[in-house]
Amino acid sequence: MTGVARAPGRREADPKLFPENRVLTRLKLELAYFGGRAWLASRETGGAGAILKFERVRARRPGRFQPARSREITPRFLDRTIRALKRWNYDIVDLDEACRRAVTLPERRRFVCLTFDGAYKDLITTAYPVLSRHGVPFTVYVPTAFPDGVGEAWWLALETIIAKESRLALMIDRSERHFAIRTASEKYELYQFLSTWMRRLPRSDLSAAINDLCKRYSVDLAALSREAAMDWRDLVKLAADPHVTIGSATVNHQALSNLKDAAAQREMTMGRAVAETALRCELRHFAYPFGDRDSFRRAHVMMAEEAGFASAVTAIPGIVEPAGRTNLRALPRIVWDGRRRSLRIMRVLLSGTAFAPVRPTPNANQF
Numbered sequence: 001m002t003g004v005a006r007a008p009g010r011r012e013a014d015p016k017l018f019p020e021n022r023v024l025t026r027l028k029l030e031l032a033y034f035g036g037r038a039w040l041a042s043r044e045t046g047g048a049g050a051i052l053k054f055e056r057v058r059a060r061r062p063g064r065f066q067p068a069r070s071r072e073i074t075p076r077f078l079d080r081t082i083r084a085l086k087r088w089n090y091d092i093v094d095l096d097e098a099c100r101r102a103v104t105l106p107e108r109r110r111f112v113c114l115t116f117d118g119a120y121k122d123l124i125t126t127a128y129p130v131l132s133r134h135g136v137p138f139t140v141y142v143p144t145a146f147p148d149g150v151g152e153a154w155w156l157a158l159e160t161i162i163a164k165e166s167r168l169a170l171m172i173d174r175s176e177r178h179f180a181i182r183t184a185s186e187k188y189e190l191y192q193f194l195s196t197w198m199r200r201l202p203r204s205d206l207s208a209a210i211n212d213l214c215k216r217y218s219v220d221l222a223a224l225s226r227e228a229a230m231d232w233r234d235l236v237k238l239a240a241d242p243h244v245t246i247g248s249a250t251v252n253h254q255a256l257s258n259l260k261d262a263a264a265q266r267e268m269t270m271g272r273a274v275a276e277t278a279l280r281c282e283l284r285h286f287a288y289p290f291g292d293r294d295s296f297r298r299a300h301v302m303m304a305e306e307a308g309f310a311s312a313v314t315a316i317p318g319i320v321e322p323a324g325r326t327n328l329r330a331l332p333r334i335v336w337d338g339r340r341r342s343l344r345i346m347r348v349l350l351s352g353t354a355f356a357p358v359r360p361t362p363n364a365n366q367f
Contacts, residue, residue, distance in 0.1 A: 046352045047319035047326075048101045049090070049111030053291075053333040054078075055118050057127035064184040065163050067191045068155070072338040075126050082134045084343045085112050090350070094137040094245050095285050098320065099311050099328055106322040112350065114138040115313065115333065117249065117287060119146055121227070124234045131243070139245040140238065141287035141313075143253035144274040146229035151252065153225040154210035158194055160224065161217045162187050170213050172197070199290070203254050232278050239279045247285040248272040248309075255295040256288060265303050272307070284310040291315030291333070304329040319352040 055071040057078055073081075085092055091111045093101075098113045114131070116123050119142045131138055145151035162168065168179045168190065181187045198206055214221040230238075238244045250256070250267040251274065259267065272283050286309040288296040293316060304312040311328045318332030326332070334349050348354060 046110055046350070048106060048322035049093075049098060049113070050319050050350050050352075051095075051098065051113040051115055051313060051331060051333040052081075053313070053315060053335045054114070054116050056120050056122055056338075057116075057130075058122045059126075063163070065159075065187045067159055067162075067188060067195075070337045070339050073336065075130050077338075077341060078127060078130050079134075080343060081346065082114075082130070082136055084346070086134075088347065088350075092136045094243075095139050095247070095311055096245075098331075101322060102320050102326050102328060102331075103324045104322060110350075111320075115247075115287070116140045117291075118253075119143065119230050119235070119249075121230050121234070124230055124238060128238070132241075135243065137243045137245065139247050139285060140235075141247040141249035141285075142230075142235060142271075142275055143249045143251060143289065144271050144278075145252045146225065147232045147235055147278070148274070149222075149226050149231070151225050151229060152207060152210060152221055153228055154198060154206060154221075155195060156224055156228055157210055157214050157219050157221050158191060158198070160219050161213055162191050162194075165217060168213075169216070170194075170209070199255055200258060202258060203252060206254070235275075235279060239281055245285060246275065246279060246281065246283055247287055247313075248275055248283045249287045250289055253289045255290050256300045257295055257297055261299060261303075264300060265307075268300075268303055268307055272309075286312040286329075288312060288314055301327065301329045318355045 054073055056068070057073055057075055059074055082092070089109055091097075091109050093111045093113060095113055095115075098111055101107060101111055114136065116127065116138065119140055123140060143151060146153070162181060166180070166182045168181055169176055171177075179186075179190050181190050198209060201209060211221060213219075235246065239246050248268070248271045250271040252267065254267070256264040256267065268286065272286070276283055286304050286307075288300065291314040296314070301312065309329065311331055313331045313333050315335050316330075316332050317334055320326050320331060332355075336346070340346075
């Protein structure tokens with residue numbers, strides 16, 4: 001591959017929690033389970049509870065190149081997770097209850113919230129039957145451009161193109177770049193490089209870049225995006241279920257840090273207004289697109305509060321503390337890596353021992 005500096009390839013989504021050496025990380029977490037450290041320390045580290053972040057729920061797919069596999073779980077794993085949470089005596093609660101427990105004194109039992117980002121079609125076709133069978137509450141965060149049929153799932157198009165091509169050319173910074181991607185490792189490296197580059201582009205430049213790629217390599221971006229996302233009929237069905245909370249995730253699912261403040265505020269308020277009009281219900285909860293530390297700033301936390309959202313979730317790993325020690329508009333979530341199928345690891349993460357302790361501050365609204 002040419003023209004690319006060292007890219008992390010298969011690095012985990014959060015390098016602090018899941019470093020590049022996945023085997024070593026797994027061994028450490030397994031050791032914490034079998035050594036009992038998670039249980040001994042969980043009383044101090046477990047906080048009030050935790051919010052789990054998932055995206056796609058579908059059957060395993062064949063193929064060596066699957067850059068989004070970390071964001072996918074199977075329906076069987078979802079079923080095992082819910083059964084385990086009940087067996088471990090966690091209260092599976094909705095976000096309103098999680099917010100209540102975050103500002104009150106600790107309770108005897110800890111909570112877990114189940115959240116799903118992206119509003120993917122497989123949530124209603126594959127995950128919803130599992131969730132309904134267990135009768136547990138969950139939240140889905142909706143970027144409204146996708147049920148409207150105008151969203152551009154550029155990350156899916158990029159994966160599709162790289163998967164089927166052995167060479168790729170595109171314009172970067174006004175010059176055409178060429179890449180050889182014959183092996184799986186070269187494909188992973190290029191995907192990491194291009195997805196990082198595209199995520200940081202302004203929306204108009206991002207749209208131009210992915211549409212140029214799709215035109216060159218005969219990928220129907222609009223059809224791909226519509227096929228992957230729920231439509232409003234799906235969301236109306238979910239919204240009618242008292243176990244389901246619909247949350248807002250802007251209009252276009254773009255990192256707010258790439259936008260000027262006025263544009264970021266417009267994305268937040270318009271996404272909420274469009275969804276409330278379509279679903280005829282109030283949306284009280286928000287998710288920062290992508291949600292890592294590079295995707296939003298302190299100003300956006302303040303915008304979420306000013307917009308009247310009861311909560312706003314991130315993808316920054318951590319446990320929700322009681323007694324107001326966690327900012328409700330910057331709630332941490334445990335981002336589950338779908339390549340990990342060990343419930344032992346999940347139990348260690350839920351115990352809080354894998355995360356840095358939260359230092360109480362005099363002002364809970366600090367971020």
